[in-house]
Amino acid sequence: MKRILTSWLAMKSYELMERTLKVYIYKDGNKPIFHQPILKGLYAAEGWFMKLMEENKQFVVKDPAKAHLFYMPFSARMLEFSLYVRNSHNRTNLRRFLKDYTDNISAKYRYFNRTGGADHFLVACHDWAPYETRHHMEYCIKALCNSDVTQGFKIGRDVALPETYVRSVKNPQRDLGGKPPQERHILAFYAGNMHGYLRQILLKHWKDKDPDMKIFGPMPHGVASKMSYIQHMKSSKYCICPKGYEVNSPRVVEAIFYECVPVIISDNFVPPFFEVLDWDAFSLILAEKDIPNLKNILVSVPEEKYVKLQLGIRRVQKHFLWHTKPLKYDLFHMTLHSIWYNRVFQINVRR
Structure with a gap:
């Protein structure tokens, strides 16, 4: 059978991730912008990742001192829904909200400042996410649906998040497949x-x-x-x-x-x-x-x-594919692996 991943390095990186990766999830932030995943529709990718990451027992640790990566679990879609003034054409308050959040966790915890956020990551599917996270989250690993190199997407640091339109929360694989x-x-x-x-x-x-x-x-x-x-x-x-x-x-x-x-x-x-x-x-x-x-x-x-x-x-x-209970090499694991892979890549480049 043909290898699922294209390179020996990628295979080894995935295996290493499954054996060793530990992620700390910040509990800070209130619903609906934080910790409230949207599981249906156009922006479902950020919601499904949030849901599955926060439910995960293999990778998530309660002690941040044991973590390799730190997840900031906000929804870019709910940020827009909650704070954007319709037809104002002004997103400054959305950007300021995330800056205040970042400033809070960097003041409250010692982990963000020691790397400038390079071992922190966010997952966002809304088109505005590159703008909303610019500067104050500049060194974080950004998993973005809007993976546009002209809007600050950094190849080798950031992750292209597949934009998935989910029609059924209970069965995200409904209607899967097609004619031969x-x-x-x-x-x-x-x-x-x-x-x-x-x-x-x-x-x-x-x-x-x-x-x-x-x-x-x-x-x-x-x-x-x-x-x-x-x-x-x-x-x-x-x-x-x-x-x-x-x-x-x-x-x-x-x-x-x-x-x-x-x-x-x-x-x-x-x-x-x-x-x-x-x-x-x-x-x-x-x-x-x-x-x-x-x-x-x-x-x-x-x-x-x-x-x-x-x-x-x-x-x-x-x-x-999203699964209510993640499977090896599925969309949840592949997204997490890309985040892990790019973090390992950054460390090796610096060396």
Whole structure:
């Protein structure tokens, strides 16, 4: 069987994490911003990690002196929901709130100051998280859905968090899977809101232009439209994943979930787990300028290569799934490993 992780170093790092890693979780902070995970919808990734980390008995320690890493368990989504003044276009108070929190734990405990926060980490899926955590959490390891190198995301320190749209809290794997390659008769599919400039370009070139390219705007609301969206993904060879307002899109993980080869179109986007997974083995990553030539690129992929890409999705799918009780190599463990891996990397670089 092919190795799950791509490098010997990554394999050893994962094994070392499982044997030795200890995490201290700060109890400071009140609900709903702290310690209240959102487990459904677009921002579910930060909530599921928070829930599973706070419930964990393998890695979590009560004595901070025994910890290798320190988790600051806030929800960027609840920060926005609780404090943002609608239509104000001013997020300064959100940033100040997290600065006050950071100042509090650095004054109350001795652990933050000894490394400048380099052994502390946060997990945030909201688009605004890079801004909210800038400066006062600058040296912390940031697991972010908005993994944009032009907005301060540091490769080798920060972690690209998969953006996962969870539809069922009780069964986050509901509807998992899709049709086999020979039964996928739609070449390419996209449907979604017109967030950002890139999706406008995509629709300009491909909406209603080619029967093989099922490129839509928003689908009608309702249960039937949700099933239609899912069935399109399950029946398509390629699922187009253009960026929205920011570089990230939940469609990348949705495509993997429904075994549709993701076509990622987002300059400056850092793919999740790129340090241990070979994205070329299960996705296509295109430049934004390639949109006018999109169909030619897709039809030029040999059938043999497409079948390998689809098989690659089924091999890596386990890394992008949440479980109510975490399993080895699942999304919880892979996210925690990336945080651990980058911390070990930082220490080795300094040496």
